Amino acid sequence: MQFLADFLPAGLAVHAPALIVVIPLIMAAVAALMPNGRLGWLVTLITAAIVALFALNLLGQVVESGVISYHLGGWAPPIGIEYRVDMLNIPLLLVVGIVGLLCVIYALPSVGDEIAENKQALFYSAFLVCFAGLLGVTITGDAFNVFVFLEISSIATYTIIAMGAGKDRRALTASYNYLVLGTIGATFFVIGVGFLYMATGTLNMADMAAILEETGHNRVTQAAFAFIVVGLGLKAAMFPLHVWLPNAYAFAPNFVTAFLASTATKVAFYALIRFLFSVFHPDVSFVSMSFTWLFAVVGTIAMVVASLQAVFQTDARRLLAYSSVAQVGYMMLGLGMGTAAGLSAGILHLMNHALMKGALFMALGAFALNFGVRRIKDLAGMSKTMPASAMAFTIAGLSLVGVPLTVGFTSKWYLVTAALERGWWWAVAALMLSSLLALAYVARLLSAIWMDAPPSHHGELSQRRLAPWMVLVPMSVLALANIYFFFHADPLVWLARAAADAVMGGN
Amino acid sequence: MSPHLILRVISKLLIPLIVVFGLYVQFHGDFGPGGGFQAGVIIAVAVILYALIFGMDEARRAVPPTVVRYGAAAGVLIYAGVGIATLLMNGAGEPLNFLDYDALHPDQGHHTGQHYGILLVELGVLTTVSSVMLAIFYAFAGRVPDIPDEEW
Numbered sequence: 165m166q167f168l169a170d171f172l173p174a175g176l177a178v179h180a181p182a183l184i185v186v187i188p189l190i191m192a193a194v195a196a197l198m199p200n201g202r203l204g205w206l207v208t209l210i211t212a213a214i215v216a217l218f219a220l221n222l223l224g225q226v227v228e229s230g231v232i233s234y235h236l237g238g239w240a241p242p243i244g245i246e247y248r249v250d251m252l253n254i255p256l257l258l259v260v261g262i263v264g265l266l267c268v269i270y271a272l273p274s275v276g277d278e279i280a281e282n283k284q285a286l287f288y289s290a291f292l293v294c295f296a297g298l299l300g301v302t303i304t305g306d307a308f309n310v311f312v313f314l315e316i317s318s319i320a321t322y323t324i325i326a327m328g329a330g331k332d333r334r335a336l337t338a339s340y341n342y343l344v345l346g347t348i349g350a351t352f353f354v355i356g357v358g359f360l361y362m363a364t365g366t367l368n369m370a371d372m373a374a375i376l377e378e379t380g381h382n383r384v385t386q387a388a389f390a391f392i393v394v395g396l397g398l399k400a401a402m403f404p405l406h407v408w409l410p411n412a413y414a415f416a417p418n419f420v421t422a423f424l425a426s427t428a429t430k431v432a433f434y435a436l437i438r439f440l441f442s443v444f445h446p447d448v449s450f451v452s453m454s455f456t457w458l459f460a461v462v463g464t465i466a467m468v469v470a471s472l473q474a475v476f477q478t479d480a481r482r483l484l485a486y487s488s489v490a491q492v493g494y495m496m497l498g499l500g501m502g503t504a505a506g507l508s509a510g511i512l513h514l515m516n517h518a519l520m521k522g523a524l525f526m527a528l529g530a531f532a533l534n535f536g537v538r539r540i541k542d543l544a545g546m547s548k549t550m551p552a553s554a555m556a557f558t559i560a561g562l563s564l565v566g567v568p569l570t571v572g573f574t575s576k577w578y579l580v581t582a583a584l585e586r587g588w589w590w591a592v593a594a595l596m597l598s599s600l601l602a603l604a605y606v607a608r609l610l611s612a613i614w615m616d617a618p619p620s621h622h623g624e625l626s627q628r629r630l631a632p633w634m635v636l637v638p639m640s641v642l643a644l645a646n647i648y649f650f651f652h653a654d655p656l657v658w659l660a661r662a663a664a665d666a667v668m669g670g671n
Numbered sequence: 672m673s674p675h676l677i678l679r680v681i682s683k684l685l686i687p688l689i690v691v692f693g694l695y696v697q698f699h700g701d702f703g704p705g706g707g708f709q710a711g712v713i714i715a716v717a718v719i720l721y722a723l724i725f726g727m728d729e730a731r732r733a734v735p736p737t738v739v740r741y742g743a744a745a746g747v748l749i750y751a752g753v754g755i756a757t758l759l760m761n762g763a764g765e766p767l768n769f770l771d772y773d774a775l776h777p778d779q780g781h782h783t784g785q786h787y788g789i790l791l792v793e794l795g796v797l798t799t800v801s802s803v804m805l806a807i808f809y810a811f812a813g814r815v816p817d818i819p820d821e822e823w
Contacts, residue, residue, distance in 0.1 A: 179758055182769035186751055193747035196740065238771035289744075 168224025192292035201284025219261035248305030294320035338411035353395030359388035399432035403466035413485035418529030441667035460500025466493025471601035508664035523560035545618025556643035707793035711800025746799025
């Protein structure tokens with residue numbers, strides 16, 4: 165890990181925690197000034213590459229020298245805002261940075277097809293704001309700062325989802341729905357933070373935790389807990405609060421769906437973990453009760469119900485969106501086990517899910533780019549007309565089911581092991597049932613791709629049309645990563661384990 | 672003889688005063704209530720009043736939408752640029768962090784750097800807020816045709 169910590173000049177590396185958020189923010193302003201979409205994309209690409217490098221560098225720094233605490237403006241916490249990097253937010257920074265970079269490479273052809281030329285530069289600007297917001301939520305150690313960055317990313321997200329209106333006007337209502345619900349979620353969250361501030365007199369998370377441990381809990385902090393869980397649960401698409409997600413993913417531009425599906429809900433899920441473990445303590449009775457009776461239950465219901473809903477969809481992206489809700493359920497179940505093994509299985513699934521859903525939505529985007537595919541029946545014969553994309557889609561789809569030789573199997577394996585360790589047989593049964601349902605909905609997609617004949621126009625079958633290489637490369641990287649990390653599971657498992665240990669006090 | 676003569680004359684009188692008041696709120700932000708956000712709204716209001724009285728076309732000529740777009744980005748660049756400047760101006764001694772205004776001026780005794788820093792940052796806020804207010808106004812007002820004078 166030493167080379168990761170050292171490859172940046174020391175002057176830059178010291179400020180990496182601030183720069184990883186500030187650079188996308190500055191570049192958002194620069195992108196807005198660009199005269200055309202191509203230059204806007206170039207700015208975005210450079211930014212995403214820099215962010216990915218910073219994320220790797222932070223990984224090296226944390227492994228080599230422990231938790232990093234960066235004081236903005238030189239004001240020491242708890243007065244000032246602290247950026248805090250430990251092993252829990254490193255996996256998230258890596259996912260957002262690296263998957264974000266791959267998505268941005270993919271963006272140029274996809275966005276060029278879907279968004280009017282005169283709006284592209286502004287679109288990239290909004291995307292970068294969202295990117296900066298997600299990184300900010302991940303890296304900050306200040307409870308109110310989490311709210312600010314959550315809103316920065318959400319407001320930008322509403323905009324970029326609404327940009328799907330060029331292809332389908334329903335993107336506007338989808339985005340508006342998300343705006344209303346997302347704002348309610350943010351309000352709940354900030355009310356919770358307000359209560360905590362009232363109870364502790366501080367906004368710094370570590371300081372809050374210390375004061376709460378000293379003074380104990382009362383009605384105010386319990387109310388704060390409830391508000392924060394509901395607020396962040398809404399953002400993370402926790403089961404009954406997921407209604408905004410299917411339409412938002414189905415009608416957003418393909419690039420946006422690929423990016424959000426692999427990052428946005430995960431960042432909210434991370435914030436939830438951070439509050440549950442680093443602000444509230446898992447040993448406090450109402451917190452530990454919420455694990456078993458809230459997160460595990462809600463997660464299990466999501467795994468089954470959302471998968472069942474996915475089976476009956478006609479729109480391909482809506483189907484995958486419901487599947488995303490089910491996958492959030494898996495993570496919630498892992499969290500609900502309340503053990504280090506469970507939490508690390510949840511975080512492992514978080515990373516693996518980013519790999520699968522990124523590849524799946526990119527492949528759907530490639531189909532949409534060449535053939536305007538939206539519904540499942542439009543996928544007919546894609547194995548003949550777009551073999552490479554169909555292959556990537558198949559690998560990631562199998563990974564979603566949890567077939568051996570893919571990462572989906574690894575994370576389900578760890579979830580099952582953790583559930584058995586806890587003696588939760590019903591959770592194992594729910595996992596199996598949910599995997600069977602996943603098999604059903606993935607089979608619907610795959611049978612259309614592989615079994616059905618390509619559509620014919622005037623008696624002539626559709627011609628083979630290769631996707632542009634800028635689509636193929638990031639898509640193949642993600643699809644192959646699904647296989648690679650099955651055989652070399654150690655890095656991801658180690659990251660997940662270290663993340664769980666960082667908050668469970670394992671080291 | 673143009674209609675709304677009184678409105679035009681009075682608002683021509685008021686608009687410079689509104690801008691001056693906006694600048695007062697901006698520069699007094701250090702010592703009292705106020706600051707870049709409020710000042711930005713007040714200055715944008717001056718242009719919006721101008722647009723209400725003299726029409727959208729006149730307002731667009733005075734403050735073109737391109738200027739608004741560049742202004743919105745420029746404000747963010749000023750704000751973040753101050754932060755980058757504090758990193759770059761790190762002299763000898765303890766390395767300072769992002770947005771540590773003390774780097775901006777060597778006079779640590781009176782914290783002159785802190786004053787410079789907050790003024791510059793607020794200037795960035797002012798630029799972005801007033802530009803975004805105008806951008807929102809232009810976007811909404813530009814959607815419908817101006818009300819013809821007969822319908823007043």
